[in-house]
Amino acid sequence: MTGRRTSSGPRSFWRNNSLTIVFGLLLLVFVVGQAVAGLAEYNESARTDGLQQLSFPRYVTSxxxxxxxxxxxxxxxxxxxxxxxxxxxxxxxxxxxxxxxxxxxxxxxxxxxxxxxxxxxxxxxxxxxxxxxxxxxxxxxxxxxxxxxxxxxxxxxxxxxxxxxxxxxxxxxxxxxxxxxxxxxxxxxxxxxxxxxxxxxxxxxxxxxxxxxxxxxxxxxxxxxxxxxxxxx
Structure with a gap:
């Protein structure tokens, strides 16, 4: 009896781990979105108070x-x-x-x-x-x-x-x-x-x-x- 063949390579890796990969990508997208929106809110408040605004790298490490x-x-x-x-x-x-x-x-x-x-x-x-x-x-x-x-x-x-x-x-x-x-x-x-x-x-x-x-x-x-x-x- 011939057993069921198992595929290997990038395609099978994606299929076997697609749930984790997709959620990882969504996490990255949403974290970046939070950073962009948060930076805009922070800098708007800084402008109102006459304070120094932050760059994107400075904000995401704040x-x-x-x-x-x-x-x-x-x-x-x-x-x-x-x-x-x-x-x-x-x-x-x-x-x-x-x-x-x-x-x-x-x-x-x-x-x-x-x-x-x-x-x-x-x-x-x-x-x-x-x-x-x-x-x-x-x-x-x-x-x-x-x-x-x-x-x-x-x-x-x-x-x-x-x-x-x-x-x-x-x-x-x-x-x-x-x-x-x-x-x-x-x-x-x-x-x-x-x-x-x-x-x-x-x-x-x-x-x-x-x-x-x-x-x-x-x-x-x-x-x-x-x-x-x-x-x-």
Whole structure:
């Protein structure tokens, strides 16, 4: 019997990684768009206040641009950290974003293909078990949470610098990092992003009960009943 042929080369690389590539390109486009719009807004404010305007390279390396960028990044990683973690234990009947009711929890080693139940092509640390297996079992949430914390801290640092730039214009004393962490500016930037992420992820879980997108893995098949959590209910 002849096995299915697998292609190689640039075309197959694109096909195998098209989702990541497209989102990477969209990220680049939107970051550039944010930089262009942010620079225009910054320079308009500088002209009004009689201050020096910035060039594009100077702006994209400034704290003003960095804090706006990072406050969105940290909220996105918080969203997915919480979503991945909470969907281990919490369910929404009928949603394709949820496990079936009754399957809450970490699941058995057999279901997770770890240790003695691992396959020959399972990741090495999943086969070995022990502390390596335990660490690998929580690696996704761990990395997501780490990126969230790092980007949140970077937001605090760059936000403080941007805030002190504004205070310098008004001839006010600069604030320390500790003072900035309890300031209205820091928490306003933070909470306004957090609430929007919770709205998006929560509404997606509910919409997925009743609405469909044919061919998308984020949706149930079009003809599956609303009450079915997965296609085999």
């Amino acid at each position: 704290s003003s641009f960095a804090v706006d960028l990072l406050e969105n990044w940290q909220s996105e990683y918080l969203q997915f950290t919480l979503y991945i973690l909470l969907t281990v234990w919490l369910v929404q009947r009928g949603s394709s974003e949820s496990k079936k009711v009754g399957e809450e929890g970490r699941e058995s080693d057999e279901a997770q293909l770890v240790g003695a139940h691992a396959r020959s092509d399972s990741p090495p640390w999943a086969r070995r078990g022990g502390w390596r297996g335990s660490l690998y079992s929580h690696s996704l949430v761990g990395v997501m949470a780490l990126v969230f914390l790092l980007s949140w801290f970077a937001q605090a640092v760059t936000g403080r610098v941007a805030e002190n730039d504004l205070r310098l214009r008004d001839r006010l004393d600069p604030v320390s990092l500790g003072d900035y962490l309890v300031s209205p500016d820091f928490w306003s930037r933070t909470v306004q992003n957090w609430q929007s992420e919770m709205l998006a992820i929560g509404s997606m879980a509910v919409f997925a009960i009743y609405l469909r997108e044919r061919g998308s893995p984020e949706s149930k098949p079009v003809g599956v009943p609303h009450g079915a959590t997965t296609s085999d209910d």
